[in-house]
Amino acid sequence: MSGLPGRDRRAVLHRAGGGTPQVAEPRSAIVIGGGIAGLAAASALSRRGVAVRLLESDDRLGGRVAAWPLGDGRTMSRGFHAFFRQYYNLRALLRTADPDLARLIPVEDYPLQRPDGMRDSFASIPRTPPWSVLGFVVKSPTFTLPSLAAVNVPAALELLRVGFPGTYSRYEGESAAAFLDRLRFPLDARDLALEVFARSFFADPEDFAAGELVAMFHTYFLGSAEGLLFDVPDDDYDTALWAPLAERLRADGVEILTSTPVSSIRLDERRAAVLSDGGAFEADAVVLATDPRSARSLVAGIDSSDLSGWRERVARTRNAAPFTVVRLWFDGQVSPERVAFLGTSGYGPLDNVSVLERFEAGAARWSAQAGGSVIELHGYASPAEVMSDDAAAARVVADLEAQLARVYPETAGMKVLHREVQIRDDCSVIGPTGWDERPGVETPSGRLVLAGDWVRCDYPVALMERAATTGFLAANSLLARWGAAGQDVWTVPMRGLLGPRR
Missing domain, CATH: 3.50.50.60 (FAD/NAD(P)-binding domain)
Known part of the structure; x- marks a missing residue:
């Protein structure tokens, strides 16, 4: 067509x-x-x-x-x-x-990772529903037969029964966190696949509308044949x-x-x-x-x-709550197998890590000239005090960098040549009501x-x-x-x- x-x-x-x-x-x-x-x-x-x-x-x-x-x-x-x-x-x-x-150039995969080593990937999952859903469940280590048996099936079917615009108002008063509790998805799946995505709306799941979360799953996964992979500017x-x-x-x-x-x-x-x-x-x-x-x-x-x-x-x-971005220019390069974009859960305030020389031409030029890596850290829902308390902001930045050393251990021995920090609170939040x-x-x-x-x-x-x-x-x-x-x-x-x- x-x-x-x-x-x-x-x-x-x-x-x-x-x-x-x-x-x-x-x-x-x-x-x-x-x-x-x-x-x-x-x-x-x-x-x-x-x-x-x-x-x-x-x-x-x-x-x-x-x-x-x-x-x-x-x-x-x-x-x-x-x-x-x-x-x-x-x-x-x-x-x-x-x-x-x-x-715009494609990012081939963006794994979601937890400290226990559990990792999910979207690279080889079919893009067309319902095969996308089945493929994710089969391939993800977060789903086991006992955990699937505990899922609230009627609540899960709500994800397939959406109709717009009614879905947005149908969940009036329910937060994304409350819906996830009601859904009874396996905890690992919730951390890796659900809360990570909810926080990408710059909101804690407790302060985010369930209707928006359900709509998000329809748009990005359950209702669209475009798939979950994405592009980034070159x-x-x-x-x-x-x-x-x-x-x-x-x-x-x-x-x-x-x-x-x-x-x-x-x-x-x-x-x-x-x-x-x-x-x-x-x-x-x-x-x-x-x-x-x-x-x-x-x-x-x-x-x-x-x-x-x-x-x-x-x-x-x-x-929404403030968000924190830290961009680091290191004197050494991260391991070649590091992906362009990695989502994280369970690493304190760290929500994702980007290796910019993997896709940005300017960062790639700097990397080639300096022999280093350009790494960006993002924390989506920082404490409110980071906007008024320099010490609180410094603690969040230090924690983000400490978590990076857990995610990519080779960075612990590298020197930071340049550091840029952005802390803003000008994003919108769609609350439960x-x-x-x-x-x-x-x-x-x-x-x-x-x-x-x-x-x-x-x-x-x-x-x-x-x-x-x-x-x-x-x-x-x-x-x-x-x-x-x-x-x-x-x-x-x-x-x-x-x-x-x-």
């Missing part, structure tokens, strides 16, 4: 509303935020002839997937991101600058992704202003206005595509009776739409893909009002193998 975004024949096309190929009269929009959501909205709007001005508070694009130079040929970022093949809409955005996705994010995309957007007429934080938004019946360090800007509409904390601050300051009640819903959204009250793309004002991975979306999408999808949907909302055609989006199947038929 031609025209599919990947290999899954059950992928679902969600067509945008019809309309003219270009807006019929001059229209303008301000996009606040230069992360994935804002870039997607700017791309979709500009291709329909809308005059777009994109304002980004940082000095570069990419948001939480940004990268920046350190001045000596090395680069830094906010941590590893996996570009799964289910990310149809993110890939559509990247194709606007890289039609063949030549800058160089740092800015070089491989965002600089080429910015060039494409500018060619389409988008005005990109970085280092331009926005202080307030004003809405009235005729226009929208934005105040920033770069001055005052007016447009027909605003796409608010910032991180959740910035969005809450800007929404709270909008003086509009139309937003009464809705503003409180935005205020109730929350940020309040999904139905979470703000969606559209708002009570016809001049304001939202986009981002914190925004409610009825499709089975998450993380970077939710950001890209809501960015396109935000643009579509405005284009529909202006009589122009929108951007079609794709998703994995909207129901599980045993899910309700529409």
